[in-house]
Amino acid sequence: MTINQSGWRPEAPRDGADATPATFTGNKALMLEEPLIFELGGSDRTGVDLPAPPSVTPRLGGLERARPIGLPGLTEPEAVRHYTRLSRQNYAIDLGLFPLGSCTMKHNPRLNERMARLPGFADLHPLTPVDGAQGALALIHLVGTWLKTLTGMAGIAMSPKAGAHGELCGLLAIRAAHEARGDARKVILVPESAHGTNPATAAFCGYAVQAIPATADGRVDLAALTARLGPDVAGVMITNPNTCGLFERDMIAIAEAVHAVGGYVYCDGANFNAIVGRVRPGDLGVDAMHINLHKTFSTPHGGGGPGSGPVVFSEALAPFAPLPFVEEQDGRFVLVEEETASAAHHEQAFGRMVAFHGQMGMFVRAAAYMLSHGADGLRQVAEDAVLSANYILRSLEDVLEAPFAASGPCMHEALFSDANLAPGFTTLDIAKALIDEGFHPMTMYFPLVVHGAMLIEPTETESKAALDQFIGALRSVAERARAGDATLKAAPIHAPRRRLDETAAARKPVLVWKPAPLADAAE
Secondary structure (H helix, E strand, O other), X not given: OEEEOOEEEOOOOOOOOOOOOOOOOOOEOOEOOOOOHHHHOEOOOOOOOOOOOOOOOOOOOOOOOOOOOOOOEOOHHHHHHHHHHHHHOOOOOOOOOOOEOOOOOOOOOHHHHHHHOOHHHHOOOOOOOHHHOHHHHHHHHHHHHHHHXXXXXXXXXXXXXXXXXXXXXXXXXXHHHXXXXXXXXXXXXXXXXXXXXXXXXXXXXXXXXXXXXXXXXXXXXXXXXXXXXXXXXXXXXXXXXXXXXXXXXXXXXXXXXXXXXXXXXXXXXXXXXXXXOOOOHHHHOOOEEEOOHHHHOOOOOOOOOOOOOOEEEOOOOHHHOOEOEEEEEOOEEEEEOOHHHHOOOOOOOOOEOOXXXXXXXXXXXXXXXXXXXXXXXXXXXXXXXXXXXHHHHHHHOOOOEOOOHHHOOOOOOEEEEOOOOOOOOOHHHHHHHHHHOOOOOOEEOOOOOOOOOEXXXXXXXXXXXXXHHHHHHHHHHHHHHHOOOHHHHHOOOOOOOOOOXXXXXXXXXXXXXXXXXXXXXXX
């Protein structure tokens, strides 16, 4: 998009574009073309009249700004329209099915949002005295009790803010438990089928990470795991159900082997949505597990936060869980924030994860979800999520390679690859063509154990009609890719922006806007 004195000049159609005449504005009916905010506004004007600042003597030691900041000035209508138009180019769960695998992008019930906006919760300050926050503490305690009950675990830390933060919490508790008995172990085992954040978290905690291979059916190789166990292994980080969308059938045997050498089992609970109400991880030998409230209990997901990743602990690790925690004492709720206040039963806490108590808004939403579903409803959540994923798997396995379909049903997500596409066609072509069909692409090229992976999680909140539409769109695209349809290489054609040179964008990112054209900018 460029500007001349007569107005906006739309881009000329490129190879593979539709042949419809270009419009003067660049708009296509209600699909509005929107330039950068710097192109809309000018640094020489502003939408707000402000008095000139008084002359003062700077106190910045020579570090004050030497030239104008260069921010664009817009009127209020221009600013509102700019961000509204940008929002129209975004995909969201409120627009359609969001098939990201291992991300559980599901509907956020509006009841939850209404509860989270109640003044008693939304306006509560984290430094409110305990006597003035009994309702909030009761709700935190309620959510923690539900999570411990659903997982069959003895303790819980509500304060971790997300999945990776929960992983860190669990590993710090494991490290504290080893240190308490003078056993400085240095190795964490991570299966290939685990989530990608697991090895990063272990390394961040100072552990050496060693990978455990997967079997041909996409599960942990039990023989390889037990062969590596020894006195230097602090624990294993395992994802169950794993990133191939499969349940780890040897979970109990894995836990028993790890415990036999004095290690602990950390379970990545990001996929708890597939087993909630059906399986209690504590019964499988798990010692610590984080639970993504956005994945299983429908709190908002995306945008970098606000998130919540409570961690549940076995009896062996519960004494090392972090502060603070909520406890019921003599009919009232107490927030235990100091080690000295809990010396009788929590004297070995490794510290705290955050300044305060966790994400209150997410706790309220999760509580509303739990109470509105009940125990039987949460059980149905898992059943419907698994049913939806298997419906997609069996509906598409004849046109897309499904590497583990022969080993039986999947869990919450269906995994495909690009192995049976025409030569020269890849997962990327499938994903770009799905954008033209009005769908956000599925998770691509993950898990790494499958070449050209396409990981799809439909969740339990989509209707059969919505699943049928997605299946029809993906089947159509897959059939074109198998037939070698060259027009796929130009997709997306109907999106506000065409296919990007993602390699150039990553290697030569344009982070600063300049009024002159940038020859090296990635299109």
